[in-house]
Amino acid sequence: MNVLNILKVSMRSLGRNKLRSFLTMLGIIIGVGAVIAMMAVGEGAEFSIKQQIASLGTNVLLIFPGSLNQGGVRTGTGSVTTMNADDLTAIQTQCPSVQMAAPVIGTGGQLIYGQQNWGTRITGSNPEYFDIRSWPLSNGQYFTEADVRSATKVCVLGQTVVDNLFKGSDPVGTVIRVKSMPFKVVGVLSPKGQSAQGQDQDDIVVAPYTTVQKKMMGVTYLGIIMASAVSEAAMDDAQNQITQLIRVRHKIQPWEDNDFTVRSQTEIANAASATTKVLTILLASIASISLLVGGIGIMNIMLVSVTERTREIGIRMSIGARGRDILFQFLVEAFVLSMAGGLIGVILGVGSSNLISKLAGWPTLVAPTAVGLAFLFAAAVGIFFGFYPARKAAMLNPIDALRYE
Amino acid sequence: MPRDGAIIEINHVIKTYVMGDVEVHALRGVSLSVDRGEFVAIMGASGSGKSTFMNIAGCLDVPTKGDYFLDGVSVAGLDRDKLARIRNEKIGFVFQGFNLLSRTSALENVELPMFYRSVSNKTRKEKAMEALRIVGLGDRYEHMPNQLSGGQQQRVAIARALVNDPSIILADEPTGNLDSRTSVEVMEIFQQLNEKGITVMLVTHESDIAEYAKRNVVFKDGRVKKDFAVANRRVAKEQLELMPVSVDDDEEQAA
Numbered sequence: 001m002n003v004l005n006i007l008k009v010s011m012r013s014l015g016r017n018k019l020r021s022f023l024t025m026l027g028i029i030i031g032v033g034a035v036i037a038m039m040a041v042g043e044g045a046e047f048s049i050k051q052q053i054a055s056l057g058t059n060v061l062l063i064f065p066g067s068l069n070q071g072g073v074r075t076g077t078g079s080v081t082t083m084n085a086d087d088l089t090a091i092q093t094q095c096p097s098v099q100m101a102a103p104v105i106g107t108g109g110q111l112i113y114g115q116q117n118w119g120t121r122i123t124g125s126n127p128e129y130f131d132i133r134s135w136p137l138s139n140g141q142y143f144t145e146a147d148v149r150s151a152t153k154v155c156v157l158g159q160t161v162v163d164n165l166f167k168g169s170d171p172v173g174t175v176i177r178v179k180s181m182p183f184k185v186v187g188v189l190s191p192k193g194q195s196a197q198g199q200d201q202d203d204i205v206v207a208p209y210t211t212v213q214k215k216m217m218g219v220t221y222l223g224i225i226m227a228s229a230v231s232e233a234a235m236d237d238a239q240n241q242i243t244q245l246i247r248v249r250h251k252i253q254p255w256e257d258n259d260f261t262v263r264s265q266t267e268i269a270n271a272a273s274a275t276t277k278v279l280t281i282l283l284a285s286i287a288s289i290s291l292l293v294g295g296i297g298i299m300n301i302m303l304v305s306v307t308e309r310t311r312e313i314g315i316r317m318s319i320g321a322r323g324r325d326i327l328f329q330f331l332v333e334a335f336v337l338s339m340a341g342g343l344i345g346v347i348l349g350v351g352s353s354n355l356i357s358k359l360a361g362w363p364t365l366v367a368p369t370a371v372g373l374a375f376l377f378a379a380a381v382g383i384f385f386g387f388y389p390a391r392k393a394a395m396l397n398p399i400d401a402l403r404y405e
Numbered sequence: 406m407p408r409d410g411a412i413i414e415i416n417h418v419i420k421t422y423v424m425g426d427v428e429v430h431a432l433r434g435v436s437l438s439v440d441r442g443e444f445v446a447i448m449g450a451s452g453s454g455k456s457t458f459m460n461i462a463g464c465l466d467v468p469t470k471g472d473y474f475l476d477g478v479s480v481a482g483l484d485r486d487k488l489a490r491i492r493n494e495k496i497g498f499v500f501q502g503f504n505l506l507s508r509t510s511a512l513e514n515v516e517l518p519m520f521y522r523s524v525s526n527k528t529r530k531e532k533a534m535e536a537l538r539i540v541g542l543g544d545r546y547e548h549m550p551n552q553l554s555g556g557q558q559q560r561v562a563i564a565r566a567l568v569n570d571p572s573i574i575l576a577d578e579p580t581g582n583l584d585s586r587t588s589v590e591v592m593e594i595f596q597q598l599n600e601k602g603i604t605v606m607l608v609t610h611e612s613d614i615a616e617y618a619k620r621n622v623v624f625k626d627g628r629v630k631k632d633f634a635v636a637n638r639r640v641a642k643e644q645l646e647l648m649p650v651s652v653d654d655d656e657e658q659a660a
């Protein structure tokens with residue numbers, strides 16, 4: 001019996017029980033659809049996290065002040081205030097693999113302009129901050145090195161702040177009050193969207209760090225130093241150079257722990273995408289359980305079908321069908337069921353992931369590999385679960401099969 | 406070795422079934438030889454072993470002991486696949502319950518044996534149509550079994566048995582489900598086929614049906630009890646003329 005004829009026979013026998021065939025397929029349809037949709041959600045999350053992390057800037061190292069060990073009690077990261085502007089200058093000048101470095105010192109505060117007020121983060125930094133984070137202006141200009149040196153009360157606003165304070169009017173050149181101090185707005189940053197942690201990155205005011213340190217907080221330390229390496233390949237060098245430099249500067253003895261941490265953006269990105277990867281795998285494996293259940297459904301119906309058609313099997317055997325002809329016929333039937341289910345499932349999966357991103361606003365990404373994988377898995381499920389009933393049919397004794405009522 | 410001209414040569418065949426703890430001796434040493442062109446009716450009460458004999462003769466079953474040559478080929482020791490091939494090429498079956506595939510047209514039912522050997526789609530259709538014409542159903546090829554009368558269904562089954570040019574047609578109670586007139590009609594077809602040189606062996610428990618054959622073999626308790634040529638052979642054509650024609654169930658049902 002050639003393949004085309006077998007296919008025809010299978011299609012016809014499936015066509016005779018349309019509702020039953022459809023219900024059998026439904027398990028596979030839902031399984032494949034769920035796998036694809038879940039993987040699309042997972043991959044979409046991973047993709048957007050990667051994008052958001054990239055939006056923090058490329059080749060960026062973050063130097064966090066470390067923990068303090070006071071009589072065995074270790075406080076958390078950032079609790080020491082050992083990092084200062086001299087460390088920044090040293091990193092800028094003494095690390096050949098470092099291209100730029102910018103400090104970050106932050107405080108919260110209320111902004112007032114006219115009738116509006118808005119609470120936000122006030123970040124103190126230098127002009128290189130915008131370069132490192134690859135953050136262009138949409139209006140006005142950045143503050144300058146000179147502003148940093150003289151701790152001028154100027155600031156650059158994020159889009160969210162502009163939206164909330166200015167309600168459409170042009171902020172550049174106006175004076176707003178930041179924690180009751182007048183600041184001149186020199187520029188507006190272009191929108192950057194959400195961060196990997198879901199924070200609104202545009203809800204920000206950037207002012208010279210000297211201004212924030214002296215005039216707002218009254219401190220001399222720095223929160224974080226961001227440094228960009230000259231290239232991606234130089235990331236490790238830059239990290240080592242910075243570590244050595246700060247250890248020397250902070251007079252840390254060889255047997256002592258660092259009082260700071262250097263982390264690269266990639267590490268953070270990897271950690272974040274590892275989390276979403278676990279999530280994706282989790283979602284996909286839960287969804288593939290339904291695919292497995294669908295397979296069991298196919299096996300169940302195929303067993304019923306073999307029993308129902310015992311006489312037909314007997315007839316076919318009596319006129320010369322070999323065991324493998326019968327095996328093949330039922331296997332093809334199970335295969336057609338699962339493939340058709342898989343195909344509809346793919347359509348359903350792609351459709352529902354589009355729907356998810358439209359309705360729920362989640363980013364989804366239908367990866368061709370996920371589609372291929374789900375489809376192949378469906379086919380494999382069909383063959384795997386179809387094999388036992390098909391073998392059962394093939395092993396029937398023709399005499400018993402013919403006599404079967 | 407088998408004799409020349411013998412289609413079936415069965416020597417000292419024993420068939421024993423084990424049912425639980427009980428051994429059932431279905432055949433206790435049967436020898437039978439059927440030549441090309443013969444028309445044999447196998448008779449016997451139920452339990453006489455005639456069905457077991459037919460299953461073995463039809464290569465649906467293998468003997469526990471003994472030799473069986475079908476058309477010169479020893480089939481006693483063949484495996485399932487080889488037996489299937491022999492059934493396909495050398496044997497045409499006709500059953501009591503017709504055993505047509507339901508919801509499958511007459512033509513496709515007749516085509517079925519050719520699906521299991523390499524025959525082109527065109528040849529397959531042509532041969533199937535030819536076989537249907539031989540049994541007088543050339544115009545009913547599109548009908549489904551449930552649209553055909555019992556006699557017509559049996560004729561489709563005969564066409565299916567014919568289509569691969571088998572060495573022998575084996576019929577197991579072919580008239581068992583048919584009324585007397587239709588039975589004679591079916592026997593007429595067998596007689597026609599036999600006249601064309603096709604070897605026919607059928608099982609029946611009706612002695613009047615057996616009289617349409619040329620030779621009768623009677624089984625009892627797993628052995629051949631009698632084996633004789635039919636003296637006053639009935640001719641189905643003549644019998645049909647004696648029967649009332651007015652009521653033709655076949656035609657009515659099919660119309």
